[in-house]
Amino acid sequence: xxxxxxxxxxxxxxxxxxxxxxxxxxxxxxxxxxxxxxxxxxxxxxxxxxxxxxxxxxxxxxxxxxxxxxxxxxxxxxxxxxxxxxxxxxxxxxxxxxxxxxxxxxxxxxxxxxxxxxxxxxxxxxxxxxxxxxxxxxxxxxxxxxxxxxxxxxxxxxxxxxxxxxxxxxxxxxxxxxxxxxxxxxxxxxxxxxxxxxxxxxxxxxxxxxxxxxxxxxxxxxxxxxxxxxxxxxxxxxxxxxxxxxxxxxxxxxxxxxxxxxxxxxxxxxxxxxxxxxxxxxxxxxxxxxxxxxxxxxxxxxxxxxxxxxxxxxxxxxxxxxxxxxxxxxxxxxxxxxxxxxxxxxxxxxxxxxxxxxxxxxxxxxxxxxxxxxxxxxxxxxxxxxxxxxxxxxxxxxxxxxxxxxx
Amino acid sequence: xxxxxxxxxxxxxxxxxxxxxxxxxxxxxxxxxxxxxxxxxxxxxxxxxxxxxxxxxxxxxxxxxxxxxxxxxxxxxxxxxxxxxxxxxxxxxxxxxxxxxxxxxxxxxxxxxxxxxxxxxxxxxxxxxxxxxxxxxxxxxxxxxxxxxxxxxxxxxxxxxxxxxxxxxxxxxxxxxxxxxxxxxxxxxxxxxxxxxxxxxxxxxxxxxxxxxxxxxxxxxxxxxxxxxxxxxxxxxxxxxxxxxxxxxxxxxxxxxxxxxxxxxxxxxxxxxxxxxxxxxxxxxxxxxxxxxxxxxxxxxxxxxxxxxxxxxxxxxxxxxxxxxxxxxxxxxxxxxxxxxxxxxxxxxxxxxxxxxxxxxxxxxxxxxxxxxxxxxxxxxxxxxxxxxxxxxxxxxxxxxxxxxxxxxxxxxxxxxxxxxxxxxxxxxxxxxxxxxxxxxxxxxxxxxxxxxxxxxxxxxxxxxxxxxxxxx
Numbered sequence: 001x002x003x004x005x006x007x008x009x010x011x012x013x014x015x016x017x018x019x020x021x022x023x024x025x026x027x028x029x030x031x032x033x034x035x036x037x038x039x040x041x042x043x044x045x046x047x048x049x050x051x052x053x054x055x056x057x058x059x060x061x062x063x064x065x066x067x068x069x070x071x072x073x074x075x076x077x078x079x080x081x082x083x084x085x086x087x088x089x090x091x092x093x094x095x096x097x098x099x100x101x102x103x104x105x106x107x108x109x110x111x112x113x114x115x116x117x118x119x120x121x122x123x124x125x126x127x128x129x130x131x132x133x134x135x136x137x138x139x140x141x142x143x144x145x146x147x148x149x150x151x152x153x154x155x156x157x158x159x160x161x162x163x164x165x166x167x168x169x170x171x172x173x174x175x176x177x178x179x180x181x182x183x184x185x186x187x188x189x190x191x192x193x194x195x196x197x198x199x200x201x202x203x204x205x206x207x208x209x210x211x212x213x214x215x216x217x218x219x220x221x222x223x224x225x226x227x228x229x230x231x232x233x234x235x236x237x238x239x240x241x242x243x244x245x246x247x248x249x250x251x252x253x254x255x256x257x258x259x260x261x262x263x264x265x266x267x268x269x270x271x272x273x274x275x276x277x278x279x280x281x282x283x284x285x286x287x288x289x290x291x292x293x294x295x296x297x298x299x300x301x302x303x304x305x306x307x308x309x310x311x312x313x314x315x316x317x318x319x320x321x322x323x324x325x326x327x328x329x330x331x332x333x334x335x336x337x338x339x340x341x342x343x344x345x346x347x348x349x350x351x352x353x354x355x356x357x358x359x360x361x362x363x364x365x366x367x368x369x370x371x372x373x374x375x376x377x378x379x380x381x382x383x384x385x386x387x388x389x390x391x392x393x394x395x396x397x398x399x400x401x402x403x404x405x406x407x
Numbered sequence: 408x409x410x411x412x413x414x415x416x417x418x419x420x421x422x423x424x425x426x427x428x429x430x431x432x433x434x435x436x437x438x439x440x441x442x443x444x445x446x447x448x449x450x451x452x453x454x455x456x457x458x459x460x461x462x463x464x465x466x467x468x469x470x471x472x473x474x475x476x477x478x479x480x481x482x483x484x485x486x487x488x489x490x491x492x493x494x495x496x497x498x499x500x501x502x503x504x505x506x507x508x509x510x511x512x513x514x515x516x517x518x519x520x521x522x523x524x525x526x527x528x529x530x531x532x533x534x535x536x537x538x539x540x541x542x543x544x545x546x547x548x549x550x551x552x553x554x555x556x557x558x559x560x561x562x563x564x565x566x567x568x569x570x571x572x573x574x575x576x577x578x579x580x581x582x583x584x585x586x587x588x589x590x591x592x593x594x595x596x597x598x599x600x601x602x603x604x605x606x607x608x609x610x611x612x613x614x615x616x617x618x619x620x621x622x623x624x625x626x627x628x629x630x631x632x633x634x635x636x637x638x639x640x641x642x643x644x645x646x647x648x649x650x651x652x653x654x655x656x657x658x659x660x661x662x663x664x665x666x667x668x669x670x671x672x673x674x675x676x677x678x679x680x681x682x683x684x685x686x687x688x689x690x691x692x693x694x695x696x697x698x699x700x701x702x703x704x705x706x707x708x709x710x711x712x713x714x715x716x717x718x719x720x721x722x723x724x725x726x727x728x729x730x731x732x733x734x735x736x737x738x739x740x741x742x743x744x745x746x747x748x749x750x751x752x753x754x755x756x757x758x759x760x761x762x763x764x765x766x767x768x769x770x771x772x773x774x775x776x777x778x779x780x781x782x783x784x785x786x787x788x789x790x791x792x793x794x795x796x797x798x799x800x801x802x803x804x805x806x807x808x809x810x811x812x813x814x815x816x817x818x819x820x821x822x823x824x825x826x827x828x829x830x831x832x833x834x835x836x837x838x839x840x841x842x843x844x845x846x847x848x849x850x851x852x853x854x855x856x857x858x859x860x861x862x863x864x865x866x867x868x869x870x871x872x873x874x875x876x877x878x879x880x
Contacts, residue, residue, distance in 0.1 A: 127737045179773065183720060190728070194735070205736040207669035207728045267651065267671040274569075274659035275666050279738070 007385035013235035014382070021378040028371025034364045039102075042357065046365075047106035048346070049358045052338045053365035054103060055196060056220070057373050058096050059213075059334075063221025064089030065152055066185050066214075069178035075393040078249035081241050082225045083388050085232070087159055088380040089221070090152040092373040097145045099369055107134055113202045124203055132199055140195055144188045151181050163389045171392050189214045200345035204283045206272070212264045213341075219257035220334040223327035226250050230320045238386055244318035251317030254330065258311065262304040282349035287340060290347075291354040295340050303333035335366065424519045425858050426701035434702075434855045438848050439604050441697055447845075450696065455841040461834020468827040469544065477547055479824045486807045486819035491545040493799040494829050496653055497681070498538035499579065500674075500795065502586070503646055504682025505531025509589060510642035513635075518861065519710050521854045522702040526693065526843070527686050528590040533839040534685070535583045537832040542575070544828070571655035578652040582645050589638045595621050596631065596853040650678040657802065664744040664806035667732070673725030677795060680718035680765075683711050684791035689840065691785040693849065702850055705779050712778035715791065719769040722798075726766065740811070749805050753818060758801050764794025 009017055039046045064086040071079035071086075107114040112125065113132040119125045125132070154177065161170040190210025198209050229250070233242035272280045288296055307326050316322045339362060344352050388394060471479060482489040505527040512520035543549045555576045557566050566573045599621035602614040621627060654674035657665040687708070694703040733745035749758045768790045771777045778784065809816045821829075843849070 124737060128735070131735060186724070190724075205732050207667045207725075207732045208672065209668075210728065211669065211672060263647065263651075264672065268668045270655070271658045271666065271668050271670070274655075275661045277661055277666075279736075 007237045007387045007389060009232075009235075009382055009386055011235065013232065013238075016235070017378050017382055021375050021382075024371045024374035024378065026371070027367050028369075028373075028375055031364055031366070031368025031371050033368075035361075035368045038361050038364055042361065043106075044109060045355060045358050046361055047103075047109045048343050049362035050103065050106070050365045051110060051196065052335070052342050052362050053369050054096070054099060055342070056335055056338055056366065057092070057369050058192075059217035060221050060224055061089055061092045061096060061152075061373075062148065062185065062189055062214075063217045064225075065093075065148065065155065066182065066189070066218060067221060067225075068155055069182045069185065072174045072178035073182070075396075076249065077394075078246050078253065080387060080394050080398070081229050081233075081238065081246050082250065083159070083391070083394075084384060084386050085225055085228045085377075085381060086221075087152075087156050088377050088384075089224075091156060091380050092377050093145065093148050093152050095372050095376050096369070097149065099372070100141065100145070104138060107137070111137075111199060111202070113199065128202055132202055137195055137199075140191065144192050147184060147188055151177075151185065155181075159388060160384060162391055163385055165390065168392050171390075186214065189217070197341055200342060201283060201286075203279060206268055206280075206283075208264055208268050212261070212268060215257060215260045215264055216334060216337060219254065219261050220331055222250060222254045222257060223330035223334070226254065226327040227324055227331070230324045232386065233320065241387055242320070247320060247323055248314065248317045251311055251323050251326075254327070255308065255311040255317075258304060258307050258330070262300075262308070265299075285349040286344040286347055286352045290352040292340065292344055292352055295336065295354070299333065299337055299340060302329060303337060335362075423862070424521065424704060424706055425855070425862055426704060427862075429701065429859055431856045431859055434859055435600060435604075435852050437701075438850050438852050438855065439601060441844070442601060442846060442848055443604055443606065443610070451841060451845060455838060455845075458834045458837030458839075458841055461831055462838050463834075464827050465831020465835055468824050468831055471824060472544060472828070473549070477545065479822060481820050481822045481825055483817070483819075485810045485815050485817060486804055488803050488807065489819060490821045490825040490829055491541040492656075493796065493803050494832065495538050495541040496674075496799045497796045498534045498541075498832065499582075499653060500650060500678035500681045501685045502531040502534040502538065502582070502682065503650060503675070503678035504686050505529075505534075506582075506586060506589075506642050506646045507679055507682070508686070509593070510639040511646060513639045514643060518858060519707055521858050522699075522850045523686060523690060523707055523711075524854075525590075525593065525847075525851045526689060526840075526849045528586065528593065529840070529843045529847075529849075530682075530685060530689060531586050532583070532590055533836050533843075535579065535586060536839070537836050539579060539583065540832060541828075542572075571652060571659055574652045575656060578645075578649045582649045585638065585642050585645055589635075589642055592631070592634055592638060593851060594847065595619060596623065597848045597851060599623065600852050601848065646679075647675050650675045657806075662806050662810075663733075663738070663740040664729075664749070664802065667729055669725050669728050673722060673728075676718045676721035676725070677798065680715060680722055681791060681795035683715045683718070684788040684795070687711055687715075687784055687788035688792060691781050691788075693844070695781075697849075699850070702855065708781060708784055709775075709778045712772050712784055715788070716769060716772040719765065719772070719791070723766045726762070743809075744806055748809055749801060752805065752809070754801065754805050754808075757797055758805070761794055761797040761801050764790040765798060768794075 035046070035050065038049075068083065068086045068090060071083065103110075111132070112118050112122075113128060114134050114137075119129060155174070158170045158174050158177075162174070190213075193210045193213035197213060198205065226247070229238065229242055229247075232238040269284065272284060275281075286292070307330055310316050310322070310326050316326070339359075343355065343358055347353065480489060480491070482491075505524075508520050508527045509524045509531075512524075543552050546552060554564055555566060555573065566576075595618055598614050598618035602611055602618050605611040605614055651671040651674065654670040658667060658670045660666060690703055690707070690711075694700055730745050733741040736742075749755070768787060771783075771787060776783075777787065804819050808819050
């Protein structure tokens with residue numbers, strides 16, 4: 001059995017990864033520099049764009065942690081190829097925690113509840129200031145990051161332990177930790193979504209919002225992991241491990257989350273549309289007029305219908321070329337979705353418009369944060385075996401299939 | 408490579424889905440004997456008798472209802488939806504576990520579903536039958552129920568398509584149809600087995616008639632497989648859609664405590680939660696009474712417990728989000744319902760009992776010892792059954808009894824006839840279940856044979872690998 005090699009990226013793959021890492025680092029540096037310039041030129045338009053990019057990458061890191069823990073709980077062959085990339089993805093929370101610092105400077109630009117002059121003549125906001133105030137917001141955010149970083153590093157430490165030890169103690173601990181961990185992650189994920197995104201419109205609230213954001217993040221994470229796995233699978237050892245069946249499993253998971261995302265989005269829309277209440281409907285008015293209606297239409301077509309119909313077919317999930325294209329589409333649409341959630345928030349519901357200047361700004365911020373995260377991700381990934389060596393679940397899977405590359 | 412002892416693998420440690428030592432013959436003998444050989448005993452008659460007596464009470468309650476109208480129930484302004492809708496949602500929710508087990512777990516290739524899917528599907532059918540009674544009876548004039556359907560008529564009567572109550576008609580009738588088909592198609596090979604093994608001539612005729620000429624040829628099996636998978640695919644969206652539509656009955660109203668966007672997923676999770684509780688409630692006595700420990704193993708109990716824990720946590724998340732959003736939104740009505748009237752109002756005891764049964768007690772499922780203890784799990788499942796009924800009661804009653812106009816506030820209590828109808832449907836469910844256990848195989852014989860085959864293959868492969876590994880090292 002081929003499990004005996006040490007599975008660390010070597011040779012051609014190592015060179016490719018090194019090259020990609022340098023490019024990512026350069027792109028990140030350039031992006032952050034341009035972001036700095038953008039901030040000084042258009043501070044008002046810059047912050048929503050930065051928030052979009054920031055939430056995009058934090059969402060991927062959280063999705064990686066969540067799916068890692070989910071895999072520790074339920075097992076499955078698909079985890080073999082994505083476990084290590086997902087663990088490294090979780091570690092990108094480290095640079096992301098630092099990248100939150102600039103956001104803290106822009107709170108008053110982003111959130112109406114952080115502008116004292118606005119709160120002064122809005123009784124609703126005064127009532128809410130018990131929860132929505134700058135100090136508590138920052139305390140909560142620090143709290144989320146502490147919890148996330150502790151979990152990300154413990155998951156990684158135990159997973160490395162697993163490689164070195166013959167007994168299954170770390171595996172047992174991982175499984176034991178993942179149940180409560182997932183609960184905690186879901187709660188912190190929900191509240192971070194409420195704090196960072198939902199409170200952009202502090203008069204509006206929706207009970208499904210946290211779920212909706214989390215499901216979108218998990219979907220984007222699966223898409224990103226499919227892209228990473230296919231990138232890695234050009235060389236050994238991932239070439240052998242990335243079988244059509246495992247791609248099929250990942251594709252099915254992506255299909256499931258695509259459906260879940262559409263289901264939750266539609267349910268929220270239907271319920272708010274039926275109610276048509278003055279405190280709820282402006283959220284959709286801002287997002288379905290003045291050009292945004294086309295974005296909403298594009299979301300339903302390309303965030304749901306197109307990937308849904310392509311992923312329904314078995315063959316499209318087994319070919320790495322096709323599934324990567326779907327994954328990239330899903331990632332792009334997830335970015336559009338976040339723009340749709342964040343950018344219209346500040347506009348007047350009677351006459352919203354698409355501020356086109358924010359699009360290039362968001363791209364610049366995506367490049368900056370994304371480049372840095374990607375470079376960190378690759379750096380972390382290179383240091384460890386690409387496939388977990390001693391996971392009892394995965395060994396069972398390999399044994400059942402009769403070899404690493406089987407099934 | 409570090410050499411591992413396969414026995415110490417955590418996956419191998421878990422108890423099997425089928426006790427070792429079974430062959431095609433023993434599986435078929437054991438399950439078909441429950442129907443064909445086993446004599447009637449007093450326990451079965453007692454169970455059926457209790458169910459039948461309660462069913463008679465249901466008939467009485469329905470008769471009185473038809474004579475006097477819905478005035479005999481406790482519903483009145485402002486609580487115009489009472490027991491009927493509570494029971495409807497409760498029963499329809501219970502059905503969901505059957506569909507999840509038979510369709511989704513089949514598509515996910517979960518082998519542990521095999522020995523519980525048959526009676527879980529039967530449970531679904533009977534639960535849907537009980538559920539369907541309530542909205543029909545609540546119509547006031549149940550004999551014109553077909554007015555709910557869009558059909559051309561001289562009265563120019565057309566359903567209101569914007570009402571989720573009409574979506575319910577379609578959702579529930581589709582659900583009942585697909586569940587029935589799925590259950591029946593799955594039964595066909597087993598009916599043929601019973602036909603072939605029946606000693607009694609009439610039993611042979613009846614099973615033969617129902618088996619629709621099944622001969623077990625390769626072509627039959629091929630068609631059967633395709634049909635079964637297609638039905639599983641059709642049933643999968645129904646697991647989510649039916650209870651989502653049911654939740655829309657509440658959410659499209661702009662009532663505080665009802666108009667909440669989390670309702671659809673949290674209702675679906677609640678449905679699966681209560682459904683698995685009901686499966687456990689049935690499975691534990693069933694396996695004890697008929698000695699089915701080889702087929703319904705600890706693994707089944709533990710997996711069902713895990714599903715209950717997961718869905719129970721989603722339900723708890725739903726409660727949390729409702730309460731938090733009410734507080735966060737600062738909407739006075741929402742705050743009154745969620746943070747004052749429900750936890751501290753006149754129905755506070757119901758609310759706290761609901762939380763105890765649905766949130767606090769199920770946390771015991773984090774412990775493996777609880778998950779693997781049949782009796783412990785059974786008691787816990789009982790609490791969940793009660794808790795999920797109370798949840799619907801809390802949702803329906805507390806949002807209605809104190810509405811926007813304090814002068815019309817009132818209390819709601821179920822009358823004798825409300826209780827008679829509710830316990831009557833429990834009796835109907837019980838009777839149908841007892842009849843099913845006696846006359847049809849409670850566990851799918853053909854799928855168990857398949858499982859025997861797969862287990863054997865797996866063991867052979869394992870042995871082979873061990874020997875080759877041994878020679879290499």
